[in-house]
Amino acid sequence: MMLIRYIQTTDLEDIYQLAEKAGFGLTSLQPHREKLMARIQRACDTVQGITQKADQVYLFVLEDTQMNKVIGLCGIEVALGLSEPWYNFHVGTQVHTSNALGVYKSLPTLFLSNDHTNCSELCTLFLDPDYRQNDNGRFLSKVRFLFIAAFQSLFEKKIVAEMRGYSDENGHSPFWDSVGYKFFNIEFTQADYLSGTGQKAFIAELMPRYPIYIDMLPVEAQKVIGLVHPNTVPASKLLHEEGLRFQGYVDIFDGGATLEADVENLRALKQSQSATVEIVSEISQAQTTSPLMIANDHYADYKAILVFHAPVDGVLQLTEQQAAQLNVQEHDVVRLLSIRVSEQDAVKQLSHHTLGEAA
Structure with a gap:
């Protein structure tokens, strides 16, 4: 039988094995035992009510009870950006006009944003590839909405989910190569890892505070803005079913879409x-x-x-x-x-x- 429950400290080795299988892009699930245990402990402390709001996270595991093995993981961060800044790009518009020349130009831009501060976040969804069948992935993703429906007061009014953006099999991101690398001069995987492990000061220090005109980027980078990685498309579709939508925010590293919804409009709360x-x-x-x-x-x-x-x-x-x-x-x-x-x-x-x- 497949059972979903809270994560426990005794799950560390199973979680570590999942982290080894996760690959590029899932920065909250890295094969580092000390960091994994710290996050597991933070989740346990959250349930026990001894964690400040800024550090609260709920982590759930999918357990194969016949094998006594954890084969999946998912989570909900309670409130983003309260202890460290939460960054993304907002896809906006700049209008330039000249009456003298009869020119009117509406240009899409990227603007560094902290707009999702104090939102709750769906995070850390990963299922062992050997178990990606029989609705296991759907169950693991959607149980979070059932939990929110039961305990809505624990969460913020808006919930978001960052979708993994496009990168190739070697971990190279066209968006990062054209934007982030120009300012950070480090590889995409290193920047993504540093951000995912909480080391985000370099973003504020080096990222531009002025709009980036999308039309000035290489075509390869333009094409992947708001795009979801092929491996993440199924997860994105499940979130759409529950009411989350793309509202013009993308990840600053790979350009992947951020989906969002008002909690009160989630399907689980209504049905x-x-x-x-x-x-x-x-x-x-x-x-x-x-x-x-x-x-x-x-x-x-x-x-x-x-x-x-x-x-x-x-x-x-x-x-x-x-x-x-x-x-x-x-x-x-x-x-x-x-x-x-x-x-x-x-x-x-x-x-x-x-x-x-x-x-």
Whole structure:
């Protein structure tokens, strides 16, 4: 069975093995035991309520309970930019006009921004490649929204997610080569690593404070602004299903899109439901074509699993094994949400997004 729970210090070796498989671009998951343990401890302290808001992070693992092995990781940073600056580029517009010459030019620009300060962030999503099947990746990504729906007061009003931008198989980024390298004179992987490990002072010291005209960049760099790395496209699509959208902010290193949404507009807050647990020896409720995420909503011991049957009249049947995995008893209340977005809901989201762009 696949179980999602809070990360624990005993998970370090499994997390280290995942970090070794992560490759370029996931700076919050580097194969460095001391840094990994420090982050794990920060997450444990957050749950225990002994961490300041600026340092709070929730980390969840996906565990294969049959193998007793952690095979995935995801997280939520509570508030960005409170202890160190949070940077990105805002894609804006500069207008130049001359009545004498009859010239009017509207030019896209990049402007260094701290606009996402004090936003919550979806982060550190990684699933072992050997387990990228059977909705495991979808479960790992979307359980964070179920957690936010249960504990909305813990988070800020807006949530963001930085998507990995384009880089080739050797870790070279056309955007970095044309922008960042001109100011930092270091390789992309080194700059990305330094930023991901909290060493960000060099950004403020060396990055330009004036707009960068996109039309003056090489075509190769222009093409990847707001582009998502091919390996990250599936994760991006899952976030779109939950209501996050690109609103014109990109990563300062690789130009990857930042997606964002008001927490109150997330699908999980609108569609998640509660049900009362009935423990049975055999499930008699009708099977569903799409799995449901089920969470116990116990803050101190949060757990979630997938089931393939829906509640009836507000009652959800669970086997003794499922109830034990969730740590729930008869008549306890659980929270549930379909792991997939219905076609009707997808059309509604697309229509809302189109209207928002037109506005």
